[in-house]
Amino acid sequence: MIKTIKNIELNVNDEGYLQDFSQWTKEIGIELAKEHDIELTDKHWEVINYIQEQVAANKPLSIRGIKKSGVIDIKQFYALFPGGPLKVSTKIAGVPKPKSCI
Amino acid sequence: MKNLVILGAGTSGTMMANHLVSKLPKKEWKIYIVDQYKTHYYQPGFLFLPFDIYTENQVKKEGKKFIPKGVDYVQQKIDRIDSENNLVQLENGVLSYDILIIATGSKIAPDEVEGMHSTEWRKSIFDFYTYEGALALRNKLRNFKKGKMVVHVTEMPIKCPVAPLEFAFLADSYFDKKGIRNDVEITYVTPLSGAFTKEYTSKTLGYLLEEKNIKLVPDFAIEKVDYENNKIVDYADQEVDYDLLVTVPTNMGDEVIERSGLGDELNFVPTHKHTLQSIDHKNIFVIGDATNVPASKAGSVAHFQAETLTDNILLYINEKPLKEEFDGHANCFIETGKNKALLIDFNYEQEPVSGTFPFAKIGPLKLLKESIFNHWGKLAFRWIYWNMLLKGIPIPFVSRNMSTAGKNINK
Numbered sequence: 001m002i003k004t005i006k007n008i009e010l011n012v013n014d015e016g017y018l019q020d021f022s023q024w025t026k027e028i029g030i031e032l033a034k035e036h037d038i039e040l041t042d043k044h045w046e047v048i049n050y051i052q053e054q055v056a057a058n059k060p061l062s063i064r065g066i067k068k069s070g071v072i073d074i075k076q077f078y079a080l081f082p083g084g085p086l087k088v089s090t091k092i093a094g095v096p097k098p099k100s101c102i
Numbered sequence: 103m104k105n106l107v108i109l110g111a112g113t114s115g116t117m118m119a120n121h122l123v124s125k126l127p128k129k130e131w132k133i134y135i136v137d138q139y140k141t142h143y144y145q146p147g148f149l150f151l152p153f154d155i156y157t158e159n160q161v162k163k164e165g166k167k168f169i170p171k172g173v174d175y176v177q178q179k180i181d182r183i184d185s186e187n188n189l190v191q192l193e194n195g196v197l198s199y200d201i202l203i204i205a206t207g208s209k210i211a212p213d214e215v216e217g218m219h220s221t222e223w224r225k226s227i228f229d230f231y232t233y234e235g236a237l238a239l240r241n242k243l244r245n246f247k248k249g250k251m252v253v254h255v256t257e258m259p260i261k262c263p264v265a266p267l268e269f270a271f272l273a274d275s276y277f278d279k280k281g282i283r284n285d286v287e288i289t290y291v292t293p294l295s296g297a298f299t300k301e302y303t304s305k306t307l308g309y310l311l312e313e314k315n316i317k318l319v320p321d322f323a324i325e326k327v328d329y330e331n332n333k334i335v336d337y338a339d340q341e342v343d344y345d346l347l348v349t350v351p352t353n354m355g356d357e358v359i360e361r362s363g364l365g366d367e368l369n370f371v372p373t374h375k376h377t378l379q380s381i382d383h384k385n386i387f388v389i390g391d392a393t394n395v396p397a398s399k400a401g402s403v404a405h406f407q408a409e410t411l412t413d414n415i416l417l418y419i420n421e422k423p424l425k426e427e428f429d430g431h432a433n434c435f436i437e438t439g440k441n442k443a444l445l446i447d448f449n450y451e452q453e454p455v456s457g458t459f460p461f462a463k464i465g466p467l468k469l470l471k472e473s474i475f476n477h478w479g480k481l482a483f484r485w486i487y488w489n490m491l492l493k494g495i496p497i498p499f500v501s502r503n504m505s506t507a508g509k510n511i512n513k
Contacts, residue, residue: 014301058375058396059366062257062293063323063337064214064352068367074325074337084321087295099299100263101398101432102307102446102454 005031017091021055024094032092036083040092044080047072048093055095061086062098104131106415107190107199109180109358111137113145113492114390114404115205116168120494121412123170126419133172134197136190138179140165143233144487146401149265149437151236152243153276160484162233168492180206183362185383201385201415204364204371206356208261208391208399210235214352215256217327227327227347230269231261239348243276248285249345254334255292256324259368260353261391261399264446266290267297268437269348274314275439289317291334291342296320300453303446306470310438353399355392370394375450376426378411385418387411396450397430405491406431409502412494431504433459435480443476445469449504455511460499462508469509 003012005028011019016035018024029048033040040048050071054061063086067074081088090097106126108115119135126133147161169175179193183202190197210231212219218227228242229235253270260266270290277283290297290311297311297318298304311318325337333343355369364371364382372381373393380386389411390404397403410428417424430450435443445467446454458465467476490497 058394060257060259060368060396064257065367074323078338084295086323087321097299098258098294100258100294101434101448102264102267102298102300102303102436 015091015097017096018094021052021094029092029094032094036081036088036092038081038088038092041080043072043076044092047077047080047089051089051093051095055093060098061090104200105198106131106133106201106203107197108133108135108203108205109137109183109190110205110207110356110390110392111135111139111142111165111169111175112205112207112390113401114207114392114408115203116142116165116492117405117408117494118203118205118389118411119173120168120170120492121408122415123172125412125416128172132174134174134176134199135169136176136178136180136192136197137165138177138193140177142168142492144484145231146262146487147484148230148233148236149268149272151233152230152239152269153272154240154244155272158237163488180358181361182358183364185362185364185386188385199385201387201418202383203411203415204359204380204386204388204392205390206358206392208353208355208370210351211354212349212351214354215324215327217329218256218349218351220327220329222327222329226332226345227329227349229349229351231265231350231353242346246286246346247282250287250289250343251346251348252289252291252334252342252344254290254322254324254342254347254349255294256350256352257293259399260350262434263398264434264436266292266348266350270316271310271314271439272437273348274316278440283315287317288315289319289342289344291319291322293323294320302453302455303470306456307444314439353391359392366394368394374426375430376428377414377424378407378428379414379418379424387415387418395428395430397428398432398434400432400434401487401491402433403431405497406433406502408494409496427503429503431502433500435476435483437477437480438472441477442472442474443480444472445476445479447504447509452504452506452509452511455509457510458508460505460508465508 142165150156181191228239359365359369373388375395391399456470
C-alpha cells in the first residue's frame, strides 16, 4: 500500500507500518504521531531513538526490555504512547511492530 | 593436533558433532562435545506430554547414543568460556580450542517475573518448556475438572513461538474429549498484538480461536503474577484471573554465556545471521537457540543452520571466505487439535503463506491449511528426529534454504 505524507509516497503495510525504514524521517515521525494524537516531546524522541537502535541491532523489543534499558519507566511509557505503547511507538519510529513467526 | 570444541549436546550440538566427525581430517583435528547432562530430550514432545499423548519414554533417550565414535563426549559442567585465551574452563579441568561452537540453547527464566517462580510454581502455575514442567502439568491436568485455564506468553523471543498456541488448541481437544469443555474457560494471553501477528496468517488462521472458543487477551505486558489472588497483572493494570496458569516464562540463553561476557541482555550470543560466525570472535561459531539471529528458535532451524555451519567451518579452516547462506529457513508443523495440523515454511524475508510442500501442486503436505496428513507429519517427525535429524542426515526434498516452489506468494 502507498500512503502519502507531506507529498512523500511511503510504502506501508495494511496496518500502516512503514515497510522501508530508509523512507523514515523525523518529519514523517511527527506526522505519524499526530495520527495517534501524540505531540512528540524530547522524552518521546529518546524512546524512539532507543527503539530504532534496538531494531538496527536486531535486538528484540519488549516492554520489559524497555524497562530494563532505563530509558523510561513503564507507567510513563504507557502515558506517552497510549493504546499499546509498543505498537504505537514502533509505528511512529518507522520500524516493524514486534511479531511472532505467524 | 588442533581442537574443535562444541558446547552443548542438545539438538544443534549433536548434529554438528555428527556432521563434522566425517569431514575433519582425524590426524589434524580432535573434536570434543561438552554437556553436563546425560539425557537427550525430544523437546517438541513436551507439547504432547501434558495431554497424555506421549509418554515419558517417547521424549527422552540417553544422549551418549547420538554422539558419534571419534568425538570425545565430556560430561562436565561448563564454568566459563575464556575467549581471550581460547579456553573453556570446566568444573574439573580446562579445554583449549582452535574453533569453538556454542550450542548451549535457551531455557526458561521464571525468576524474571515477580511472583511467577513462587510457592505456587507447579501447583497452580506451570510451564511446559521443561520435562519436569510438562510432567507436573500432565498430573495436574489429569485431575483438572473445571475452571479458568490461562495460556500465557511472557515476552518474545521464545523457543518454538507457536507452541503456546498449539497448547491452547490441544487443551481445547483434551477437555472436549473428557466431556468437560463447557466447564473449562481457555484464555490466550500474549504480549503481541494478536495470536497471529503476520498479515497473511492473521487473515487465514484468525478463525481458529473463535472456532475453538478460546478467548484472546493481546498486548498484555506482564508486570507480576499475583499468586495469592490467582491473577496476572500487566503494566497497564489489566488483570486476568486464572485457576490454572500455563505460562511460557522469559526465555534466556544459558548462564555460562553471561558468566563469559559473550551475550546480550537475554544471554543470547550476537551472531552473523547469514554465516553463523560470532560477531566478536572469528573462531567462535554459534548455532540454534543460543544465537541472537532473528530466526525462530526451533529444531528445524537448527537443522538447516547445521548444514551451512558445517560448510563454513570447513571454509574457515581452509582460510576461505564464509558463505553468507543461512536464510532463516524454518519448517514447522502446528497442531490445531482434533488430530489436525498446519504446516508453515518460511524464512527471514518470506512470511508463511499457503500452498503445497515440498512439491508445487503435488504436495503432499499443505501449507497453512489444517489437515490430518499434516498431523501425521508432525507425529512422524519424532522418528525423523531420533533417526535422521540428530545424525545429520538430510531430510529428503527439504533444502537448507527455503524454496518458493508451491508457495502462493503475493496472494
